Amino acid sequence: MKEIFRRRARYLPLPERANDANRRVPDNMWISCSRCHELIYAKEYEDNFKVCSKCKYHFRLSPRERLAILLDDDSFVEHDERLCSADPLHFAAGDVRYVDKLEEDRRTAGTREAVTCGVGAVEGQRVSIVVHNSTFRGGSMGVAVGEKVARAIDRAADEDIPLIIVSASGGARQQEGVFALMQMAKTVAALDRLRERKLPYLSILTDPTVGGVPASYALLGDINMAEPGAFIGFAGPRVIEQATKQKLPADVNTAEFMLQHGMIDLVVPRSEMRATVSTLLRLYTARTYAGGQGAGYAALREMAVVDARNGRHAS
Ligand SMILES: [Zn+2]
Numbered sequence: 091m092k093e094i095f096r097r098r099a100r101y102l103p104l105p106e107r108a109n110d111a112n113r114r115v116p117d118n119m120w121i122s123c124s125r126c127h128e129l130i131y132a133k134e135y136e137d138n139f140k141v142c143s144k145c146k147y148h149f150r151l152s153p154r155e156r157l158a159i160l161l162d163d164d165s166f167v168e169h170d171e172r173l174c175s176a177d178p179l180h181f182a183a184g185d186v187r188y189v190d191k192l193e194e195d196r197r198t199a200g201t202r203e204a205v206t207c208g209v210g211a212v213e214g215q216r217v218s219i220v221v222h223n224s225t226f227r228g229g230s231m232g233v234a235v236g237e238k239v240a241r242a243i244d245r246a247a248d249e250d251i252p253l254i255i256v257s258a259s260g261g262a263r264q265q266e267g268v269f270a271l272m273q274m275a276k277t278v279a280a281l282d283r284l285r286e287r288k289l290p291y292l293s294i295l296t297d298p299t300v301g302g303v304p305a306s307y308a309l310l311g312d313i314n315m316a317e318p319g320a321f322i323g324f325a326g327p328r329v330i331e332q333a334t335k336q337k338l339p340a341d342v343n344t345a346e347f348m349l350q351h352g353m354i355d356l357v358v359p360r361s362e363m364r365a366t367v368s369t370l371l372r373l374y375t376a377r378t379y380a381g382g383q384g385a386g387y388a389a390l391r392e393m394a395v396v397d398a399r400n401g402r403h404a405s
Contacts, residue, residue: 228260236273261301316345
């Protein structure tokens with residue numbers, strides 16, 4: 091699976107927001123971490139799922155890399171691949187037309203829209219999955235994104251399988267105005283249908299997840315988890331300070347602050363994400379306990395062992 095990080099063309103320096111192709115580096119090269127500025131050996135960086143070994147900074151991933159980390163090899167089947175924005179407002183800012191920006195992003199971001207949706211398996215457990223692409227219009231939610239997310243939720247309900255959404259988004263897409271905002275209601279209504287079917291939804295928030303996405307589906311998971319250091323929130327600290335006239339803590343928008351204040355349930359390092367997701371899926375989907383010896387019981391025991399190893403205690 092780690093080979094996924096070594097397959098494409100290779101360039102330096104590593105641009106944090108660049109498309110897939112520009113993320114490759116030669117194996118014998120060094121990468122400068124964009125947070126601590128230490129040099130990291132490229133092979134070590136890629137073997138480490140693009141996490142800085144010095145400061146644990148989690149670099150942003152493309153949908154393809156994210157799916158490779160989470161899902162079983164060759165299990166992913168994409169749905170609604172061709173569904174993309176139709177520019178409902180015929181938006182232009184000066185001479186710059188929104189349709190042209192969309193076309194540009196399609197060429198550079200590696201996907202036709204800001205989310206990739208489909209069905210795959212996590213350690214043999216089928217799931218409906220959505221992954222944001224933060225390099226496509228900042229991962230923002232327009233009409234097509236909302237429709238794709240809602241369809242992915244309905245697919246989970248129809249196929250009686252769990253839902254996973256990996257968010258990385260700048261919020262509602264301003265070029266689609268109120269139509270983008272309407273996607274918040276549409277996706278939340280779809281999640282309600284999933285809840286009626288008693289199917290689990292695991293939400294994974296990655297850097298950054300802000301605006302209308304955490305204000306709708308990203309914080310409505312049965313479990314909401316985030317990667318370490320991820321920037322999360324409805325608005326940035328400057329906007330909140332201007333509105334409330336109060337000084338905020340420097341780390342107010344971090345995953346760790348959100349965990350401390352009960353906004354999310356878990357902060358999970360990238361290297362542990364797949365195992366954690368798999369365990370949670372087994373916990374939520376175990377329909378029989380067979381006198382305490384069923385799959386749910388085994389998963390619960392496994393989590394307790396992981397918690398004890400990490401010095402955490404269940405509350
Ligand atoms: Zn670093």
